[in-house]
Amino acid sequence: xxxxxxxxxxTKGDLTRQxxxxxxxxxxxxxxxxxxxxSELMEATGLEKGGIYRHFESKQELAEAAFDYAWExxxxxxxxxxxxxxxxxxxxxxxxxxxxxxxxxxxxxxCPLLNTAVDxxxxxxxxxxxxxxxxxxxxxxxxxxxxSGQRNxxxxxxxxxxxxxxxxxxxxxxxxxxxxxxxxxxxxHIVGRHLEEYLLGLRARSKG
Amino acid sequence: xxxxxxxxxxTKGDLTRQxxxxxxxxxxxxxxxxxxxxSELMEATGLEKGGIYRHFESKQELAEAAFDYAWExxxxxxxxxxxxxxxxxxxxxxxxxxxxxxxxxxxxxxCPLLNTAVDxxxxxxxxxxxxxxxxxxxxxxxxxxxxSGQRNxxxxxxxxxxxxxxxxxxxxxxxxxxxxxxxxxxxxHIVGRHLEEYLLGLRARSKG
Numbered sequence: 001x002x003x004x005x006x007x008x009x010x011t012k013g014d015l016t017r018q019x020x021x022x023x024x025x026x027x028x029x030x031x032x033x034x035x036x037x038x039s040e041l042m043e044a045t046g047l048e049k050g051g052i053y054r055h056f057e058s059k060q061e062l063a064e065a066a067f068d069y070a071w072e073x074x075x076x077x078x079x080x081x082x083x084x085x086x087x088x089x090x091x092x093x094x095x096x097x098x099x100x101x102x103x104x105x106x107x108x109x110x111c112p113l114l115n116t117a118v119d120x121x122x123x124x125x126x127x128x129x130x131x132x133x134x135x136x137x138x139x140x141x142x143x144x145x146x147x148s149g150q151r152n153x154x155x156x157x158x159x160x161x162x163x164x165x166x167x168x169x170x171x172x173x174x175x176x177x178x179x180x181x182x183x184x185x186x187x188x189h190i191v192g193r194h195l196e197e198y199l200l201g202l203r204a205r206s207k208g
Numbered sequence: 209x210x211x212x213x214x215x216x217x218x219t220k221g222d223l224t225r226q227x228x229x230x231x232x233x234x235x236x237x238x239x240x241x242x243x244x245x246x247s248e249l250m251e252a253t254g255l256e257k258g259g260i261y262r263h264f265e266s267k268q269e270l271a272e273a274a275f276d277y278a279w280e281x282x283x284x285x286x287x288x289x290x291x292x293x294x295x296x297x298x299x300x301x302x303x304x305x306x307x308x309x310x311x312x313x314x315x316x317x318x319c320p321l322l323n324t325a326v327d328x329x330x331x332x333x334x335x336x337x338x339x340x341x342x343x344x345x346x347x348x349x350x351x352x353x354x355x356s357g358q359r360n361x362x363x364x365x366x367x368x369x370x371x372x373x374x375x376x377x378x379x380x381x382x383x384x385x386x387x388x389x390x391x392x393x394x395x396x397h398i399v400g401r402h403l404e405e406y407l408l409g410l411r412a413r414s415k416g
Contacts, residue, residue, distance in 0.1 A: 032242065115326055118318075135390070163398045167402045170398075171379045172378075174377065177385075190370075193371075194371070
């Protein structure tokens, strides 16, 4: 076992850093920023305090990296199969089905957007800004799909693309809250069916 | 100034207890259970630790009383004017309008159901049960209104009353999350218009 090169040390450090982020993400997502204790973070990562904070300047820095990881972890499965859909309407319907389908196993504690929005509403401006940017990006992606469907004549020109995005996101996130509280996915399935009918009702009449 | 009777002492104690609950409700609603610190509770109530805990056995007991108060504080304005509406549909429409209208000034920090559901999803079973009961009661009240509208021929017999309740609550609560994050009531207004259209679409055809 020779002396590690600086590059190898850096790679190993990066891997440890990434592993800390992944494990901490579940703790922050379940507990919130204030509620995530050092002892829980140590237990989840299997590291001592010094082992964690060798890679992060502060709990704040770790929480920020954990949010980015968590949002990516839940967002990726929601986009699954979207590229294979030809029509904008089918893409919108698939977004709903992906969301209300099986939860991603990569993260415990529910939707990190909902959790961070509610947790950071008083006192953590950086996490709050991250959640706001995540929401804004989600709104934009849905509104763009609607606009594209309007351009190609699939969807009614009279609907407001951003309003469609707001209705979809509000209903889906509210259903996550209900499902989390009731420990059943029933609310998500009900909302999924509602949004499916809603989206089908936005079809341009000529395509009806 | 004579010696206070036991009854007078009790009344004064009750008043102090009630004032602590009211002030603490805002702190718990903004900060969550773990995030609500003793110093914040002391600042909000204007009392020392001993002054607060003379009336409550624990932070847990205070948080439970605060949730009950908070839920009542937001629920009452949502029911405003309901009795004056003759039709079930008008009652449902008014529920939506009350919700998305001006927020009650009685409580800071947004909807206590949303906050408690998200905050307590790991670790506080009593608060969680309180939030679950609040959600369940809300679902029942809306579903009962729909059933009543079906019985009197206003609303389609084919709709599932509980599904209407889930759609309304999910969309409204999701909009609260979005509005809280974006610091604008626009999402609530968009969702309000969506639910209005949705409810109007549930009218029995003969009443068309």
